[in-house]
Amino acid sequence: MTESLTARVEQTLLTVVNARTGTSVLASDQVRDVATSTAGRVQLTLLLGANDDPTLARDVRQAVEALDGVTDVRVNVVDAATDPRAQHGAAAAAPPAPKRAPLPMMAEPAAAPRPVPAPTPSAFPALGKIIAISSGKGGVGKSTVTVNLAVALAKLGRHVGLLDADIYGPNVPRMMGVMTAPPVENEKIVPPEAHGVKLMSLGFMIERDQPAIWRGPIVMKIINQFLRDVRWGRLDYLFVDMPPGTGDAQLSLVQAAHLAGAVIVTTPQEVAVGDALRGAKMFERVGVPVLGVVENMSWFELANGDKMPIFGSGGGARLALELGVPLLGEIPLWQPVREGGDSGTPIVISAPDSPAARAMTAVAEMLERR
Ligand SMILES: Nc1ncnc2c1ncn2[C@@H]1O[C@H](COP(=O)(O)OP(=O)(O)OP(=O)(O)O)[C@@H](O)[C@H]1O
Ligand SMILES: [Mg+2]
Structure with a gap:
């Protein structure tokens, strides 16, 4: 930058x-x-x-x-x-001026820097509760969880929007099975709808494999545009899928809109938990409540029904304890979850009675009660 x-x-x-x-x-x-x-x-x-x-x-x-x-x-x-x-x-x-006094500084002395005013977040009452799904580490399943939460709540009859703010790898369109760019009508972007959820993604705006050249100011602009210029209609929830960490997208979002809260996704692994804690603290610092923790890839179910903790165990619970927030759920590692993501049919649609889908739905219901 x-x-x-x-x-x-x-x-x-x-x-x-x-x-x-x-x-x-x-x-x-x-x-x-x-x-x-x-x-x-x-x-x-x-x-x-x-x-x-x-x-x-x-x-x-x-x-x-x-x-x-x-x-x-x-x-x-x-x-x-x-x-x-x-x-x-x-x-x-140029010929030197005789005995010329040094020219004045054009700004205040460096000792008294002018504070940079952060943009005031706006309220978007029509968009319902805006909830960021975040994580410290990449690849822990934020997008998978976001997509399934959104679809689960839509199945419960809620009006749900899904905003993919992942500037590095926007993959919500693929996970939702929508790959066409949205049309623009009367200067408003019309968000495509899939599985009952309206969605908007940076993936619609950038070419596949284009290097992620998005920088702070551009991200801010796009996130604002997504909040203002998309015809969301009236929503109960707007989920925002974040890139990992605490970068420009997170900052832009909390500066652009009043968030109802953030959900932190982690794996049970110690390192993922440490990163997640740092990410969660960033939201708390800017006054965004952490609504809870979702532990993903919690275990792998063996043929005999035993649960194998591939990525360790207890990380989600530890993180929730540390933050003083509820553990909203533990999602098993299950191949059809990934396949659902790759094929555009989230697990809560393709196998609603599976333990993974039931865990996702339970998270959605718990979130709704918060
Ligand atoms: N519970 C699960 N069982 C099996 N596969 C999963 C599960 N959760 C996520 N995956 C798979 O793991 C990969 C990473 O998940 P996903 O893209 O949701 O993570 P992410 O945190 O959004 O990643 P990024 O940081 O890159 O945005 C995907 O291929 C996804 O399908
Ligand atoms: Mg993602």
């Missing part, structure tokens, strides 16, 4: 022209020390020659401020004549 913002800053500086040199401040070699932060702060040094128009500093600042995702801009203006690094280049070529 930092790299890409730096590149964009430099690109925009190519458009700020110094009237004296007739070329951009970048080409005139007047820019030094471009630094960017993941939070969108930009700092740079501008070398101004005696004959340069001082409003150039303002132009530079405004150009950078106009960039998407930029939250704060500092332009440190330095007299080109006194800057030891300006040995060559157009800025230094």
